[in-house]
Amino acid sequence: MSGLATEDLKRLVESARVYRDVYASPEVFELEMARIWGHAWLYVGHQSQVPEPGDFITTTLGLKPVIMVRHTDGETIHVLHNRCGHRGAIVCYQRHGHAKSGLFRCPYHGWIFRSDGSLRTLPSPGGYKDVGFDADDPAFGMPPAARVAMYRGFVFASLSAEGPDLPNFLGEAADTIDNMVDRSPVGEIEVTGKVGHRFLHRNNWKFFIENLHDAMHPMVAHAATGDAVKQVLDAYPDSDVGRPEAEVIAPFGGSYDFFDEMGFVGLPRGHGYMGGSKSIFSHYQMYPDYLAAMEEAYGTARTQEILSYNKHNTLVYPSCTVRDGIQSIRVVKPVSVNETVIESWTFRLKGAPQSMLDRTLRYSRLINSPASCVGPDDMSCYDRIQEAAAAGTIDWIDLHRHLGREVRDGERLTAIGTSDLALRNQYLAWLDYMTDGAAGHAA
Numbered sequence: 001m002s003g004l005a006t007e008d009l010k011r012l013v014e015s016a017r018v019y020r021d022v023y024a025s026p027e028v029f030e031l032e033m034a035r036i037w038g039h040a041w042l043y044v045g046h047q048s049q050v051p052e053p054g055d056f057i058t059t060t061l062g063l064k065p066v067i068m069v070r071h072t073d074g075e076t077i078h079v080l081h082n083r084c085g086h087r088g089a090i091v092c093y094q095r096h097g098h099a100k101s102g103l104f105r106c107p108y109h110g111w112i113f114r115s116d117g118s119l120r121t122l123p124s125p126g127g128y129k130d131v132g133f134d135a136d137d138p139a140f141g142m143p144p145a146a147r148v149a150m151y152r153g154f155v156f157a158s159l160s161a162e163g164p165d166l167p168n169f170l171g172e173a174a175d176t177i178d179n180m181v182d183r184s185p186v187g188e189i190e191v192t193g194k195v196g197h198r199f200l201h202r203n204n205w206k207f208f209i210e211n212l213h214d215a216m217h218p219m220v221a222h223a224a225t226g227d228a229v230k231q232v233l234d235a236y237p238d239s240d241v242g243r244p245e246a247e248v249i250a251p252f253g254g255s256y257d258f259f260d261e262m263g264f265v266g267l268p269r270g271h272g273y274m275g276g277s278k279s280i281f282s283h284y285q286m287y288p289d290y291l292a293a294m295e296e297a298y299g300t301a302r303t304q305e306i307l308s309y310n311k312h313n314t315l316v317y318p319s320c321t322v323r324d325g326i327q328s329i330r331v332v333k334p335v336s337v338n339e340t341v342i343e344s345w346t347f348r349l350k351g352a353p354q355s356m357l358d359r360t361l362r363y364s365r366l367i368n369s370p371a372s373c374v375g376p377d378d379m380s381c382y383d384r385i386q387e388a389a390a391a392g393t394i395d396w397i398d399l400h401r402h403l404g405r406e407v408r409d410g411e412r413l414t415a416i417g418t419s420d421l422a423l424r425n426q427y428l429a430w431l432d433y434m435t436d437g438a439a440g441h442a443a
C-alpha cells in the first residue's frame, strides 16, 4: 500500500493548481483506487440489462471485477465479486448473458454458486468433511459488494460499508436521473443493445471527467468539426441533407459566450453539471408525435417543466456522467495510472417514438464513439497532458481561470461556464476522499 501521508497528498492540490503526480504517479493511482473508488457509490448498470432471473452483466468497481445479476426471486439485483471462493479464479468473463437456474460454475474445479453469491455445491464434497471447512462461510462464495442500491432503475454499489446512503450521496445530481426517466411518456427507460461503446483512453481517468465541464476547449479542440458542419449548412441552405447530424454537432462549435451563459454548478462530493435553463440540447427540434405523447401523459404544464430542464453532463463523481436530454450515460473504468476505458450507453424512452431513439443513437455515434467526430479530439489532448505529466515537462497543471469569482449558495457553488471551478470542485472532493476528510472540505 502507498506510503503517501496526508501532508504529502495535501501538497499535490492547491487552490488553483494541481501537481503532475495526480495524473502520473502509480502510487497516487493505487491510493485513489482504495480511497475514492473503494468508498464512493459507483455506477454498475441499469436494471433493464438484467430483466430475467439469472440474467447478468460483468463489469468492474474500480479495479475489482463484479457481476450484476438478477436473483432467482426475480426482484433482487445482486452485485457480486466476480471471483471464486476456492482459489480466486474469475468465474465469468462473458460481458453479459444468462446463468441457467441462476447458477455460476467456476471453470477451474467446478464450484457452483447461487445468484446471491452463496456456495451451492462443490465436487467430491467428502474431501471437505471434518477438515474445518464451512461451506456456509461467505468467504467461500462470491461475496456481494458491501452496499448495493438502486435509484430509479440505476444500480450503484459501494465497496465500503460506511458512508452516506445512495440518495444522500447523489444529492442534487439525482435530479438529472429523474429527468431522464421522466422524459419517457410512461416513466420508464431501458438500455438499448447489449454492449455500449467501449473507448480505451491511454491516459488517466480524471482527464475525461475534468474535460466534461472544461468549456474553454470545444471552440478550439473541436473547431475543425464545427467548421465542417457550418460549411455544409452554408452550402446547402435549402436542403435537409446533414441537418440531423448538424443539430448534434453544431453546438460543439459554440462560442465562449454560449458556454459562459450555460454556467456551471458545483455540488458536494465532486458532482456537478453545466446548464440548467440552457444547454447544448436547448435548440434540438421537437418531434410533434413525442410532444403529443408527453402531453397526453403529463399535461401541458408538467411536460414543459420536464422538457425545459436543460442540464449538460451531470457528473456523478467519480464513476459516471449522465446526459438526460439525449438519454445517455458514460461510465469511467480506470485500468491503470495511464489507461482508462470509457463506456457509453444509450437508453430508449419507453412510449416515445422511434425518432427519439434515432437521435440518441446518432448522438452517441457522432460524439461518444471511438470513431466519432468529437471524442478523439478530446482524447488526443488528454494524451498530450499525460505525456507531459509523466515526463515532468510541466510540474503544475493550472486551474486559475475565474478563481474566487464563484458564488456559494448553501452547498452549491456556481460560476460562468468557462470558469475552472468545475475542476477545482472535483479536486476538493478528491482531496477529501484521499485524506479521509482531513482536508476539511464538504466532500
Ligand code: FES
Binding pocket: 084, 085, 086, 087, 088, 089, 106, 107, 108, 109, 110, 111
Ligand atoms: Fe474456482 Fe477452484 S478456483 S473451483
